[in-house]
Amino acid sequence: MAATVALSVDVPETGEVHRPVQPGPVSFALTLSRADLAALLPEGAEAVVSRAALRVKVAQNGESAEVPWQLNAPSTPLPVDGDVALVHTGEVPYVTFGSAGDVDFSVGEFTVELRSATAAPEASAPALATVTCRFEEGESGHLATTHVTDVNEDEPSGSPVTPATPAGGTARAEDEDITVEPLAAEDEDPDYCPVDPPVGEMDASEAPQLPPGDPARVLENPKAPPSCANAAGLANVWKLNGAMIINDPADPALISVITAKRTVIRPTQAPGGYYFRIDSLANLKLPDADSTFLTFGFQPVTAKVSFENGPMTISTGTSGSGPDKIVFSTAYFQQSLRLHDVKVNGTPLDVGGNCRTAKPFKVVLNGGDAYKNVGVGGLLEGEVDIPPFTGCGTGGEDLNPLFTASLSGPGNRIFMNQASTCVPSNPTRSYCPPPPAVLPGTKPAT
Incomplete structure (x- = not known):
């Protein structure tokens, strides 16, 4: 046979x-x-x-x-x-x-x-x-x-x-x-992942799609176990020539992940060639980030930035074979930014409670073959277009043009480094508790 x-x-x-x-x-x-x-x-x-x-x-x-x-x-x-x-x-x-x-x-x-x-x-x-x-x-x-x-x-x-x-x-x-020998389970139910399992719908539209040919088989895995991981990153603001730390490793929030919630596969011999993709669902509730910039090149401005993120889809896979083989990894979600606790040259500036981007914007991060899979993690990076700001100012003062002129626009780079995931239900419980993530551009302590 x-x-x-x-x-x-x-x-x-x-x-x-x-x-x-x-x-x-x-x-x-x-x-x-x-x-x-x-x-x-x-x-x-x-x-x-x-x-x-x-x-x-x-x-x-x-x-x-x-x-x-x-x-x-x-x-x-x-x-x-x-x-x-x-x-x-x-x-x-x-x-x-x-x-x-x-x-x-x-x-x-x-x-x-x-x-x-x-x-x-x-x-x-x-x-x-x-x-x-x-x-x-x-x-x-x-x-x-x-x-x-x-x-x-x-x-x-x-x-x-x-x-x-x-x-x-x-x-x-x-x-x-x-x-x-079999592993000994010292703790039957360790609380290694003190975050709720992720919720929401997956959207793998930003990953490389199935090439023309035979349809692929889609396998849903409703029993995929929840896991968690640490991630740390940097976000550049192009107009201000500065950057801020996302999810500071000194006090990080955990990513909640369900790995391999969906698998899409087409065999090599099928018309259209080989295609394999694993989609994982994640929720990333980030803590506020502290930012300090020189607005217009001379005015020091500090602010707290709140990130409001939608469900994240992490897709890894392979398309094609031989010299046409593509190994890919993408993370995609929608995000809004809200500014608060703003100070100009040390003096508080009341921007109100709803100073935010006028609409959510796409965050698409790519890792190529450097990001192996959700279990191992790796570096992802991308570029976002920050929309104009709305709702900024109180007492009739319109501060929207100030923040739109200072922050909004294309060319803003994001670098995110995810550490290995901890899966508490895995009998081996490797990488539990979840290891810390290394801030991109730095080296781990020895």
């Missing part, structure tokens, strides 16, 4: 000894012909759910270990003929290494269990059929290479490889001296 496989996962290019290396959310598509599926399933089957078990090998310095990746596909309708793509998604365990050196991630054989679409996902009923696949001779299962460094040479290196598995799972390396 012939099958086509499309596996998408982001693995960090670098890591540190004794620090988790977390592969990003995984999408694994197995495409079979309808005729082959018909031979495996009961007659009259109209839909199927499936579960994929991948045997992923991690190898470093002559040692290796196997980490199980368990992925699930929702109910997939079965057409009368043609090909059927079973798209499995999910999070996978992180891996921790005890010594420095390059680490190779590769996948060997994998197994897919086909189950009745009417059965509950957690049902213990036996699978209708099990498909075990291996690569053809000459095909490589190599996924990625991570370069692990030892930032503290005085620290004992420990065992060469210590991968972590989900609670209840055990992996054994090819070398019997390397074993992996």
Whole structure:
């Protein structure tokens, strides 16, 4: 039986000894012909759910270990003929290494269990059929290479490889001296993310869209777990030749995230070519920012800026293949600004309680391939056009022209650096509590 496989996962290019290396959310598509599926399933089957078990090998310095990746596909309708793509998604365990050196991630054989679409996902009923696949001779299962460094040479290196598995799972390396034990859950329900889960509708219109060709399959994941992350940034005001800190790392607010809430995929062999996109929903309630500028080049003005943000859609993915391959990452939301506590040369200026941009404006941030995925984070940047201001002034004084002339217009750059997400429900609970974010243009403290 012939099958086509499309596996998408982001693995960090670098890591540190004794620090988790977390592969990003995984999408694994197995495409079979309808005729082959018909031979495996009961007659009259109209839909199927499936579960994929991948045997992923991690190898470093002559040692290796196997980490199980368990992925699930929702109910997939079965057409009368043609090909059927079973798209499995999910999070996978992180891996921790005890010594420095390059680490190779590769996948060997994998197994897919086909189950009745009417059965509950957690049902213990036996699978209708099990498909075990291996690569053809000459095909490589190599996924990625991570370069692990030892930032503290005085620290004992420990065992060469210590991968972590989900609670209840055990992996054994090819070398019997390397074993992996289940993680112990010291705290069953840690309050690592003290923010409400994000709400609102996703809008991926600013991400690269599906090229002409066959339609893509859209998979909604209503059970995607909530998570959180730190993010810090800078916003330049072009007219004033200055900048202000967004979400000051000294007292940050958390981003609330639901990762991989929607997946859009079209197989490589489909007309129009390969397309894969993961959409995540986020809410970012920023604290007020303090800004100080020289208005018109000589007058010092200080103010607090309140950010009123709509739901954020973070889209990461790949379009095309070969030399035409595009790796993209975008974050898109609508934003309004409100000014208050304004002082001119130290003297308070009453601007009223509703001095704001006349309308919301688009914020589109792009990370290319520097922003790997929501789980790992990275740097995003973009440029916004600040609208005119309205509602500024009291007692009949119209201050709208002052702020419009000083602030409004195009060319205002935004740089936002997101740290890794903490997923409290993940048995490994890597990156919990959420690590701090590094302000763009600075280096982390050592």
